[in-house]
Structure formats: C-alpha cells, structure tokens
Amino acid sequence: MPTPLLEIKDLHVSVEGTEILHGLSLSVNAGEVHAIMGPNGSGKSTLTKVLAGHEAYQVTSGSARYKGKDLLALEPEIRAREGLFLAFQYPLEIPGVSNTYFLRAALNAHRKHRGQPEMDAAKFLEVLKEKAKQVDVDPALLNRPINEGFSGGEKKRNEILQMLMLEPTLGLLDETDSGLDIDALKIVAHGVNSLRSKERGFVVVTHYQRLLDYIVPDYVHVLFQGRIVKSGKKELALELEKKGYGWIEEELAAANPGSVKV
C-alpha cells in the first residue's frame, strides 16, 4: 500500500470551545476524488478550514498526515507550498491587493519552496491569461483588487483560477458549487477535472449531488454531526439526493441508540 495523500484519524476539532468534529477519520489516496456531503452544520467547512490551517479551528485530539507528514504541525503557508489548496466557500474581497500581484507572489513563494527560480512578470501574465480563459475569467478583472466588484460566480471561478495557477497536489473545494448557475458549474468542474491526475487528490465538499455529475467522485462520504457516518461509491450521492439525510439518521439511531441527537 502506498502512503495515502491525506490520512485523517479520529480528529477532534473545536471552535471557540465548542467541539465541531468528534473523531473524524478519512483516507484519500493520490489520484482519488472524495466527495463529502452532509446537512448544514455537520462540520464540512470546519474540516476544510482545519486542514488548511485556520487558527480559529483547534485540534484537540487526533491526527492528520499529508504525504506522510504531520500536517497539523505546519503553518498554513507551508501547507500551501507543499501543495494543499483550499477553494473557499465565501471568497473574501480584499481591497488594495491586486489579483495579479498577489497571485504572482503566491506562485513564486511556491516555486521558491520547490527550489525553482521565480517566474518573471511577462511569463506569469502569459500563463495567467491562458488559465483565465479556461475558467472564463475576464483578464481585465485580474488587475483589480482581489474579488472586488466580482459577482458571486466570478469569485468562485477566481478561486478555481488560483487553483489552476498553483497546481496543488491536494485540492479542498468547500461548496464551490453554491450560488453557481449550470454554465458556471460546468466551467468550474472542467477546471477541476483538468487538474485530475494520478498524483493529485481532491476533497469536494458539497450540499448537492448536481456538482458530482460533473466532477465524478471515486468515493462519497456522509458527514453527520462531526463524524463520517457512511461511505460509498458515487451512487451514494444519488441516493442522498433522492432520499435526503433522514434515513441515515434512522440507520444510525438503530445501530447505536442514544448516540444521535435529533
């Protein structure tokens, strides 16, 4: 067995003293796409934030290893340079910081980390334009401050553009489909699919099965009350779409009386 790309074991995570993840375990191999579904408040965003290293999310016990290394010991920027990427659910507007400037600084930080020379401005712009085209982002937008004056869909596509530029090994997509119309959804999915390879893995967090028509997962997990309570192949997503989450609660209650707060 090769070392999994990401291996989470019994992870407990608290936010401001309240435990959100109650012992989550998940293993993602290179080349795989895992979808994580679950009702609101089940801990989906907490999982992606804690993996990316947000300080507000505190790991109280358990472990997360990335490429065999202790992920939780790394600063967020080191995680990023090691190839972990989080596409945010709610991309921020950052006045005063231009997209182009910031993205080139980020890319060059990655390159430096890998011992590669900096990419010069001309080459960078050439690559950026090409990738922007791929996710249908108007290059004129990129001279603006990050996400300032972007529509909801543009913000999401901008996240994917950043991912295309940084070419991560492990992509975490936090409800990247929310608020997207079907055309934008296809563009985003196409962007993600273009990165799929046997070296890379993805964890796709979503509410809706719809996204998974376009980014077809290898595995689907149901996150419920801070744990993964059910895992299956892509067909599980269709079943959830049809039947909702109620049947999972019932199954859990039957298997483990008293463990589920309804």
Added chain:
Amino acid sequence: MVATETTTDVLLAAFENSKASAGPTWLHVLRAQALDAYREAGLPNIRQEEWRYTPLTSITRQTWRVAPPDAGATLRLIDIARLLPVGMEAPRLVFVNGRFSTRLSTQGRLAAGLHYLSLRDALESKGPSAKVVQAHLARHAEIESEAFTALNTAFFEDGAFIHLERGHDLSQPIQVLHLNVASEAALSQPRSLVLLDEGSRAKLIEIHAGIGNAPRLQNSVCEIVVGERANLSHLLLQHEDDAAVQINMHRARVDKGGAYASRVFSLGAALTRNNAHCVLNGEGAEATLGGLFLGRGTQHLDNHVYLEHAKPLGTSRQLYRGVLDEKSRGVFSGKVVVRPGAQKTDAQQQNNNLLLSDDAQIDTKPQLEIYADDVKCSHGATSGKLNEEALFFLRSRGLAEREARSLLTYAFCAELIEAVKPETLRDALAKLVQARFE
C-alpha cells in the same frame, strides 16, 4: 515653561544677529506684533482642547537654538537626490534649516508667469513680488490664535515664494525641500507663500526631511491662495525620523471655482503636528484633503484639519488614514464648518486607522458644525486591526505571514497612494510606504 522662555530669548538674540532682521518696516512691525502674541499666549498645552492629545514635552524638555549658518555646508547634491521623489529633473527650492540654499536649488528654466524663488529674495526684489509678499504674508495665517504661527512669524528667516500668474498652467511639478541638519538641538522655521492667480494650475511637492541624530524642531507655516478657477495639487512628504519634531501649519484659501488638493504623507517623527486649515472662500470651490500617517516606536502623529465652507456650492472630500505600530500614537481631529448661507455644500470626511499592535493608540475626533440647511455632509471614523480572515486567505495561498501582513497593511494605504499623480511620484511613494511594512 522655563525652557521655552529661554528658547524665546535665545531666538530673539539669534534673530537680531541674523540677516533676516533686515527688511521692510511693515515686516518689523508684523514681527513685533507676532512676538507679543507669542509671549502672551505661550506654547499650547494639553489643557487646551486643540492640544488635548498632543503633549509638547519633546519641545519643552530642551532649549532650542537656530542652527549655525554653516550647518549643512558640506551637503552635496547626492545627499538630497534621494529625498526628492521625482528626482533632480524637476525644479527645486532647497532650504537648509529654514535658509535658502542657492547651491542646492535649481529654479530650472522658469515657466512663463511663474515666480519661484526664496521669500527673502522676493522681499528684496525690485519687481512686483515684494508687493505681493506684503499683500499676503500673515494675511491668511493667524498670529493671535496660533502660538506656533506667531513664533514663526516673529522669527522666520526664509522660505519658498511661489506665485503663478493668471491663466498659466505648469506642466512640470515644482519641488520645495525643507531639510534640517544640525549637530545639536536646532530649530528651523520656514515660512512660505504659494499663490495661484485666477485660472492657473500647478503641482507642488513639498518635502520635509532631516539628516543626523541631533534633535530637530521644525515649525513651518505655509500660506496658500488658490485663486478663482485655479487648481493646486499639493503633496507633502514628511520623510522624518525619531530625532524630529514637526509643527506645520498649512493655511489655504480657495476662491470661487478653485480647487485645492492636499495630500500629506507622514512617514513618522518623534512628534508631528500637521495643521491643515482650509477655507472655501468662493462659490463652487473644492478641496480634497487627505493624508497617510505611519507611526512606530513611540512616535506621535497628529493631524488637525479645519475645513470651512464659507460660500455656497462647495465640495470637500477628506480621507485620512493612520497606521500605528508598536507604542505609537495617532491623533486625528477634523472639523468641517458650514457657514450660514453656504447652501448646497457637499462635504465628506473620513478617518480610518489601522492598529498593528495592542499598545498603539488612536484618538480620532471627526466633527461637523453646520449652520446652513440645504447641505449634504457626512463623516465617520473607524479603527481596527488587520482582517484575520484576509490574512488567513493569503497565507493559505502560500504567502508567508509577514508578507501577508505587509501586503494587507500596504493595501490599507493604497487608496491614498493610487490617487497621486504623476505616476513617477505615485511609484516613489508606493516604494517608500512598502519599505515601511517589509
């Protein structure tokens, strides 16, 4: 206040021995009145509302002398080149310790209609400039209510005289550098006049800088008149450090249809008090006042803005931003006064502050006084820390924490910098400010 008594006496003696004491009778009378006013008032103190947040201990704890005439004699062009944001190409008047340096200045090929020389040369000139000085000097800045202006008026030696005649448009910015250099505690008191006649346009870059470790106190006064439909863009760059104490008064009058834009970039000093006093004196006059003040260590940066809408249809915009690190302290006090009859005034005032440490402090006091009933006025102030979510976002893309902080801090300043023209000046400022946050 023993120290200040001493300072006044020392200054008086130094002044009587200097060439500056020569001059026309009207100026002697004016100086005597100013000295009386200063002696009457004394230095301001924190019991006065306008000085409540700005103690003057860095001034009162020592005796100040005027710098000896040879201070700065060894300065070379290369020493001042780095202080000039648009470089040596643009014409410049250079004042060392408040005295004109012919050697370091270059008036260039003077544009038509431009009088660009030292105030003393203007006073001594045979041409019309002497009369123009008499008509304006101390006619705008007040000696009764402002002790520092009184002190400056009593003792100033020299300063810039800039007079652009009617209808002339300067394509090139002009520079005025006030450089303070001394081997022991020294006071300089530059006094300037900037006069734009009807329909003329100019860009002025004023730089305050110091060299050396000896304490430097600069008490400057600059009177500005923007005539009817004239347009002055004025940038003040304060390139100082912990040895400097700066008290500056910029007193502007904007006539009918005229526009005055002032942007102050304060990169830090032990104490800086910038007084901007602007009166929109004619219908449809405009003022855009703004500033960026960056403090660190135990620096104290105080911006006091008084903006008066005296006539109808005026527009004013104010944006001041402070970035305070370590134990530095900032003060913003902005008062907009709309006089009775100044209808259709449109005034906005904003002050935002970024506190980079728990020990940094800002006192902000935006005020509106409105005596007209058909006006549109707004004001506001904010203070806060760097946005933690933005910081996390940048780090999650691979930027080091330090770099992310620096980028966001610069971003807070960017709006004020982006508005600067020409591009060469904007880029020079951007570099200076970026360097501060690296």
